[in-house]
Amino acid sequence: MRQIFPVQGPDLEPAPNARPGPLPAAVVELARLYGNGAVADPAAANVRGWVRANMIASADGAVTLDGRSGGLSGPADRTVFVVLRSLADVVLVGAGTARTEHYRPVRATEIWPGLRPDWAAEPPIAVVSASLDLTGCERLLTAPPGSTQTIVITTRAAPADRKEAIGGAARILEAGADVVDISAALGMLAELGYLNVLVEGGPMLLGQLIQAGLLDELCLTTSPTLTAGSAGRIVAPAPGPAAAAGRLSLAHVLADDDFLLCRYLAE
Ligand SMILES: NC(=O)c1ccc[n+]([C@@H]2O[C@H](COP(=O)([O-])OP(=O)(O)OC[C@H]3O[C@@H](n4cnc5c(N)ncnc54)[C@H](OP(=O)(O)O)[C@@H]3O)[C@@H](O)[C@H]2O)c1
Numbered sequence: 676m677r678q679i680f681p682v683q684g685p686d687l688e689p690a691p692n693a694r695p696g697p698l699p700a701a702v703v704e705l706a707r708l709y710g711n712g713a714v715a716d717p718a719a720a721n722v723r724g725w726v727r728a729n730m731i732a733s734a735d736g737a738v739t740l741d742g743r744s745g746g747l748s749g750p751a752d753r754t755v756f757v758v759l760r761s762l763a764d765v766v767l768v769g770a771g772t773a774r775t776e777h778y779r780p781v782r783a784t785e786i787w788p789g790l791r792p793d794w795a796a797e798p799p800i801a802v803v804s805a806s807l808d809l810t811g812c813e814r815l816l817t818a819p820p821g822s823t824q825t826i827v828i829t830t831r832a833a834p835a836d837r838k839e840a841i842g843g844a845a846r847i848l849e850a851g852a853d854v855v856d857i858s859a860a861l862g863m864l865a866e867l868g869y870l871n872v873l874v875e876g877g878p879m880l881l882g883q884l885i886q887a888g889l890l891d892e893l894c895l896t897t898s899p900t901l902t903a904g905s906a907g908r909i910v911a912p913a914p915g916p917a918a919a920a921g922r923l924s925l926a927h928v929l930a931d932d933d934f935l936l937c938r939y940l941a942e
Pocket residue numbers: 729730731732737738739742743744768769770771772773775776803804805806807808853854855856857875876877878879880881883911
């Protein structure tokens with residue numbers, strides 16, 4: 676992996692897969708590059724965390740290949756995915772992504788514990804869902820004892836029987852009447868101490884975050900793939916008035932095996 680912006684530096688040595696023990700130099704360097712955003716004073720009113728999204732798109736702008744993001748990914752993207760999870764307090768995801776990508780709790784062996792403040796436990800997955808249909812990602816509700824419990828962010832109107840069924844296995848947060856108020860959800864997560872929020876999609880959730888002006892950072896991998904398909908983009912339109920086009924500033928670009936990994940900050 677090479678840093679090509681802001682300054683072309685020496686190659687970053689390949690970062691190995693996550694494992695316990697001392698941090699390899701390449702992982703330390705990636706963690707420095709991606710850092711964590713400035714976080715508001717948790718004692719302040721209306722506090723919310725730093726919201727970073729990590730997404731991948733094909734060179735022709737598709738968010739999926741054959742219905743999933745995995746076909747677009749590559750080793751460098753997976754390395755950054757792990758580093759970003761290691762730096763996160765919580766991983767926020769829409770239920771569509773959790774179902775399609777078969778989400779399960781983050782395992783200790785899938786992150787770099789040495790990147791976590793005070794070697795904190797793995798970040799919980801927080802799923803946003805109105806339906807509470809977790810088909811395909813049932814493992815989120817079967818976290819082994821001692822591992823971090825999944826958070827389900829839903830509405831007051833969500834089916835009561837599903838709430839009850841899920842309630843024993845996950846922490847349920849109600850943030851809105853019929854739809855989840857994303858801003859309120861971030862406030863609830865902040866109150867629980869989850870200030871570094873990593874959003875892993877999907878497009879519908881990302882669209883709402885952008886519309887509400889809540890996205891602080893976008894980590895975007897461009898995959899050297901032309902899909903020529905009908906897949907959507909990384910952001911889907913949110914209901915309500917269209918968001919004004921937002922300007923991003925480029926924090927860095929890494930290149931690896933024809934993949935480009937850009938870190939943008941919202942201005
Ligand atoms: N390329 C990438 O980086 C990337 C990343 C992530 C996902 N993806 C792909 O994107 C696709 C999924 O996209 P998507 O846009 O459908 O998924 P999404 O944003 O992950 O999930 C949409 C679902 O989240 C819930 N939701 C979102 N906002 C809500 C709100 N305000 N209130 C209540 N519920 C809310 C709803 O769940 P319920 O239906 O349960 O109510 C909704 O159907 C998959 O194919 C996945 O592979 C690609």
